[in-house]
Amino acid sequence: MTAETPITASEDDGAGGKMPLLDHLIELRSRLLKSLVAIALAFGVCLYFAEPIFSILVQPLVAAGQGKIIYTQLFEAFFVQIKVALFASMMIAFPVIANQLWKFVAPGLYRKEKRALLPFILATPVLFTAGACLAYFVTVPVALKFLLGFQGDMGGIEQEALPSVANYLSFIMQFIMAFGIAFLLPIFLMLIERSGLVTREQLVSARRYMIVAAFAIAAVATPPDILSQFLLALPLILLYELSLFAIWFTQRRRKTGAEEAPVEPLEEA
Numbered sequence: 001m002t003a004e005t006p007i008t009a010s011e012d013d014g015a016g017g018k019m020p021l022l023d024h025l026i027e028l029r030s031r032l033l034k035s036l037v038a039i040a041l042a043f044g045v046c047l048y049f050a051e052p053i054f055s056i057l058v059q060p061l062v063a064a065g066q067g068k069i070i071y072t073q074l075f076e077a078f079f080v081q082i083k084v085a086l087f088a089s090m091m092i093a094f095p096v097i098a099n100q101l102w103k104f105v106a107p108g109l110y111r112k113e114k115r116a117l118l119p120f121i122l123a124t125p126v127l128f129t130a131g132a133c134l135a136y137f138v139t140v141p142v143a144l145k146f147l148l149g150f151q152g153d154m155g156g157i158e159q160e161a162l163p164s165v166a167n168y169l170s171f172i173m174q175f176i177m178a179f180g181i182a183f184l185l186p187i188f189l190m191l192i193e194r195s196g197l198v199t200r201e202q203l204v205s206a207r208r209y210m211i212v213a214a215f216a217i218a219a220v221a222t223p224p225d226i227l228s229q230f231l232l233a234l235p236l237i238l239l240y241e242l243s244l245f246a247i248w249f250t251q252r253r254r255k256t257g258a259e260e261a262p263v264e265p266l267e268e269a
Contacts, residue, residue, distance in 0.1 A: 102121055133185030182235060218232035
């Protein structure tokens with residue numbers, strides 16, 4: 001760049017230059033390959049430790065008083081280990097996947113946009129982990145105690161629960177994924193508010209519809225019993241209210257920062 005070449009506003013603000021479509025595709029392929037390699041490496045390690053990982057996942061069932069778990073098909077136990085390894089590898093490789101996604105998107109963002117988006121990306125694994133922990137330590141044990149409570153004498157016939165390994169794995173994975181994704185609700189609402197798609201006033205006025213939507217989402221994402229649905233719907237409603245407060249707080253900070261920003265004097269012609 002020569003001394004006479006002016007610096008554009010986009011370059012000064014930190015946005016990357018334009019890239020041809022082919023270069024974008026090559027860059028995307030590179031990021032995808034690195035993410036797949038991370039998943040493959042994590043899968044190999046998790047497959048070796050599949051039994052210890054499954055023994056951790058089965059602890060809520062043990063704590064609920066169930067001392068036996070069965071498999072009814074010869075290949076069921078093997079495929080359960082594959083599913084356990086894949087589930088754990090996705091969790092372990094998520095930071096690498098998120099980092100590759102950020103490296104692919106970040107060059108096309110302005111410096112101000114990077115500062116605004118980065119906190120949301122950093123908060124995503126934290127909130128997902130919080131939701132998964134709530135499911136594992138609180139919700140799943142409560143749901144299991146309720147569902148296993150139907151054992152016993154039923155009109156002279158002994159009723160006993162004998163869950164299969166595949167059935168239980170699907171049960172706990174469904175809970176963990178549902179609660180982990182549900183806890184990303186504040187990030188989603190704050191992003192669409194920050195982008196101007198909705199306002200806080202609109203979100204406040206839609207509160208009654210959100211309550212209905214929370215129970216509808218819980219009915220789809222959890223097993224078909226009222227207790228499990230309630231245990232997901234209640235955190236969704238609380239997270240929605242937390243999102244409204246967080247949006248109000250960030251709006252107040254942006255307004256205060258705009259008022260305190262120095263006003264540059266106009267240059268005389």
